[in-house]
Amino acid sequence: MNAFMPSRLPGRPTPASRRAFLGGLVGGLPFIIAACGGTEAPAASPTSAPAPSTPAPSIRPPTAAPSAATPVPSAAILEKELVIYSSRKESLMEPTVEAFQKKTGVKVSVKSGGSAELRLLIGQEGGASKADIYYTTDYVDAELLRQKGLLAPFQSSLTDGVPAEFKAPDGAWTGVIGRSRNIMVNTTLVKPADYPASVFDLADPKWKGRIAITRLTDGTPVWLASLILLKGEEATTAFLTTLFKINGMKALNGGSNVADAVAQGEFAAGFVNHYYYVPKKRAGAPVDLIYPDEATGGIGTLVIPLTVAALKSAPHPNVARAFIDFVLSPEGAAPMMTQEGEFPLRPGIPLGDHGADGVRTIDKIRRPAAFDIDKLLAARDRAIELYTPLFT
Known part of the structure; x- marks a missing residue:
């Protein structure tokens, strides 16, 4: 052969x-993102994080089995x-x-x-x-x-x-x-009743010092761009400033490091692409995968093709x-x-x-509506420019 x-x-x-x-x-080869410099966003209080206000995305119906x-x-x-x-x-x-x-x-x-x-x-x-x-x-x-x-x-x-x-x-x-963009939680540190239903829930003070995220790789820039398009630049900046400056969110090098840290209990929750969760769950780690923002008015879970x-x-x-x-x-x-x-x-x-x-097929994921690709590209470049200081 x-x-x-x-x-x-x-x-x-x-x-x-x-x-x-x-x-x-x-x-592994992560998303290739050229990081640019930027100015630091002003600090905000936890209450300045945006509350979901966009129309709820619909779940696409399944099609006949191929x-x-x-x-x-x-x-x-x-x-x-x-x-x-x-x-x-x-x-x-x-x-x-x-x-x-x-x-x-x-x-x-x-x-x-x-x-x-x-x-x-x-x-x-x-x-x-x-x-x-x-x-x-x-x-x-x-x-x-x-x-x-x-x-x-x-x-x-x-x-x-x-x-x-x-x-x-x-x-x-x-x-x-x-690849879906999820929240991975450590089940030893977080009870099901306390699972975040939305990414914006992590702006609550109870998550202070308990959250990790990848640096501007592994789909993070595209996710930030989607937040800008869905919530606006001002609300996204306020949300990220709260996470980093008030709640002390840590940016780690790569999704595998975030998944390791959550699985080992160094952090209670982390933003990851779902495939970093898969080997941890298979190995018996105390972790769960959350598909955020599925309630009415939520922005849905981003899927990166x-x-x-x-x-x-x-x-x-x-x-x-x-x-x-x-x-x-x-x-x-x-x-x-x-x-x-x-x-x-x-x-x-x-x-x-x-x-x-805990991993879903595409027809079971509530997703945002399709983005205009030119606007998404511009928002991704803008996100890198604005938020590089927060992530470094």
């Missing part, structure tokens, strides 16, 4: 053996090679690539790098790019490539099943799997489209769920043994 060798920038992607790949694994396997074009139609530029951690991408190779016989090569780094490379390469597929952990980068006209719209019965907020209007990029797109200049367009359909199928989603407990964005695909107690 063919395997692949992820290559680091610069250089061309090269296929190699599975053994060679395993010898070269590196650590078929167990997805057909791909015949071998006569498919090209024999596929080149992927991927910002997903190499060890997490490998099982998906191997499954696709086994199903199709196509030789897959992967070039790994940061999401923004690969986006810039694709822009520099233009029509001469060797890439067929751009697989990114930051969908904003996929949108930026779409706006430059570098992605090829693609729609199928499988992409049609992805909720509208997780794909480009023209089908140029499509969400594959998702990992996305896939075919390049307009793809040398192998047929196999690129086949790969997109494959990763959206239950068969193709299984390797991704196995690795980190992430969930498919197509409703109706069960988690099976891949999740952990």
Whole structure:
């Protein structure tokens, strides 16, 4: 069976053996966020934290269960090679690539790098790019490539099943799997009756010295941007100032450190992407996962998609489209769920043994309405500018 060798920038992607790949694994790749300087926000009292006032998001109804396997074009139609530029951690991408190779016989090569780094490379390469597929952990980068006209719209019965907020209007990029932004609590330190129902509950003085959050990585900037769009900049600044300046919230390096600290009882609660909770819960740690702001008037739980797109200049367009359909199928989603407990964005695909107690499928998560991508990008940049002093 063919395997692949992820290559680091610069250089061309090269296929190699599975053994060679395993010898070269590196650590996880967070969202690539360029932190900018800013001025410190003025202090506020606990009562200055915003109370939820936006209309309650609706729960999307589930769709019919997808078929167990997805057909791909015949071998006569498919090209024999596929080149992927991927910002997903190499060890997490490998099982998906191997499954696709086994199903199709196509030789897959992967070039790994940061999401923004690969986006810039694709822009520099233009029509001469060797890439067929751009697989990114930051969908904003996929949108930026779409706006430059570098992605090829693609729609199928499988992409049609992805909720509208997780794909480009023209089908140029499509969400594959998702990460929800949750509150993780230590059940030894927090009784169920005291669980925070909203992120804004953590502005209460009873949480002083008991909260942790990741620095401006792991989806934190996108989450902050969503708060700005949903609650306004003034209310978001007041809320964060209360958390940091009055309640002493600590910013740690990475979601795994936040999950470790909560599981070990160093903090009672922490803001994390759900997949950091999964291994702790499986290992028997005293932790629970909260989906905040689901009550009437709440802002809902943010879900961040990992996305896939075919390049307009793809040398192998047929196999690129086949790969997109494959990763959206239950068969193709299984390797991704196995690795980190992430969930498919197509409703109706069960988690099976891949999740952990308390993790929901996409159709069971009450989410905000879709954001205008340009406004979200501007709000993310503004959040980094404003809140870097608080997070450092």
